[in-house]
Amino acid sequence: MTPTQLRAYSAVVRLGSVKLAAAHLEVSEAAVSLHIGQLRKELGDQLFTRTASGLAFTPGGLRLASRAAELLGLQDITVLEVSAAGRGRRLLRVGASSLFAEQAAPGLIELFAGRAADLDVELSVRNPAAFASLLQSRAIDIAIGPAPKVPDPAISGRPVMxxxxxxxxxxxxxxxxxxxxxxxxxxxxxxxxxxxxxxxxxxxxxxxxxxxxxxxxxxxxxxxxxxxxxxxxxxxxxxxxxxxxxxxxxxxxxxxxxxxxxxxDVWHAFTLADPGAPASAAELARFATTPRALQAMMRGAGVHVGRFRPSVHVTLWS
Incomplete structure (x- = not known):
């Protein structure tokens, strides 16, 4: 299995069709079909079939879907970690709900990042509904925001504020x-x-x-x-x-x-429950509950421009 094959398969799973996956990856449908065919041959599993209502995944196809996300996430984080380590720095990626990111996160991030000279903390606004998938795919290391309606056993959460x-x-x-x-x-x-x-x-x-x-x-x-x-x-x-x-x-x-x-309401900090989560993520989750951190969040100090990656909010009217 190659990363290219897994990315093609993950796109098909996420988007529900080869055509949409090809458009998302900016390649031809034939290229996506070729990658899927190679995976089928190597794994000895059909992975999915086309039905009138969409794609029907085999048990093996569903298992590959979850593993593909993990493998690709590990690849992405490894690239980042190797690059940061080469510069003698660690990187912690924080995903936060928009309310927390705007009103409370800047003071917390600036105070926490200032405690370690070799740590870069990047803050991005994320949809709370996607916290679990973002953590499992290693797109972020820690999420802070509202608790989900249905807890995920793979995610560890603790109240922050x-x-x-x-x-x-x-x-x-x-x-x-x-x-x-x-x-x-x-x-x-x-x-x-x-x-x-x-x-x-x-x-x-x-x-x-x-x-x-x-x-x-x-x-x-x-x-x-x-x-x-x-x-x-x-x-x-x-x-x-x-x-x-x-x-x-x-x-x-x-x-x-x-x-x-x-x-x-209560903001929670979420990290992966398994040992693969960065130590700095667990450290931030603990630090966020301390009196100094709570004071910094309520005081609302500014965060350095290099540590904030805002997402774009688009509202359409018809």
């Missing part, structure tokens, strides 16, 4: 100073950051709990941008309580009260 989502608006908002009902909140324009679009996020859960219609939700490029719009009286915004405390004290924002206006 309790936080509260509060609902705020500008001081001139019609509902400022009141205790709004669920119906009144549903009727408002909600000004939201990228995490509102991620399943499992606290803000998403708050929106669903109140049954806020899609047409009353505006998602901005950042949570900070959404808050700026709220200050101008253009709607209500959901925010972390410690990030808006100063603005509330200064009178630039007003926090709503009542049973429908807050939601408590």
């Amino acid at each position: 309790n936080y509260r989502i509060v609902l705020v608006a500008g001081p001139d908002h019609p509902l400022a100073g009141t205790q709004p009902s669920a119906r009144q909140l549903r009727e408002q324009m909600w000004l939201l950051g990228p995490s509102a679009a991620a399943d499992g996020s606290a803000i998403r859960m708050l929106l669903r709990r109140l049954s806020v219609p899609d047409e009353h939700q505006q998602i901005f490029q950042s949570h900070a941008a959404a808050l700026e719009e709220a200050k101008r009286g253009r709607g209500v915004a959901a925010a972390l309580n410690f990030t808006v405390a100063a603005e509330i004290r200064a009178g630039r924002l007003v926090q709503f009260s009542g049973p429908h206006t807050t939601l408590d």
Whole structure:
């Protein structure tokens, strides 16, 4: 088996067709079919067959799918580690939910990275629903964000930080100073950051709990941008309580009260449960729960530009 063959097979498994896999890999369908044929011959297994409803994988094909992801992930991380080791440095790749990445991660990453002169920490925004697959494929070393609905036995998780989502608006908002009902909140324009679009996020859960219609939700490029719009009286915004405390004290924002206006949740740190996880990932998971780390996350210090890899959020309207 070669890495090229495994990448072709993994693309077929992930995308569900040879045609889509070829387009994703930017090769011809014939090339993908050739790689699949070579794997079938070497392994003595058909791997999958085409049916009217799509591809049907054999038990051996399913087993190869999981192993292929592991092997390719190990290859990628080995290339990175060898390159970093050649420069005398270690690399820790952190994947985080958008809310944590924007509001809490910079202070944590800067403090943690400063403890070891030979450690580079890279932060990227990831979908929490993909945490398990990203860790298992070695695309990231540690993930921080909301806990999944269904735990994965291959992933080890530990709580990092309790936080509260509060609902705020500008001081001139019609509902400022009141205790709004669920119906009144549903009727408002909600000004939201990228995490509102991620399943499992606290803000998403708050929106669903109140049954806020899609047409009353505006998602901005950042949570900070959404808050700026709220200050101008253009709607209500959901925010972390410690990030808006100063603005509330200064009178630039007003926090709503009542049973429908807050939601408590917990960020968790996730690493691979097996011994293959980098030691620095487990170290960060432990460090994130210390008082110094919690203070750094709430203080919100900036992170060095070389340690942040933002993902692009695209919203389409029709």
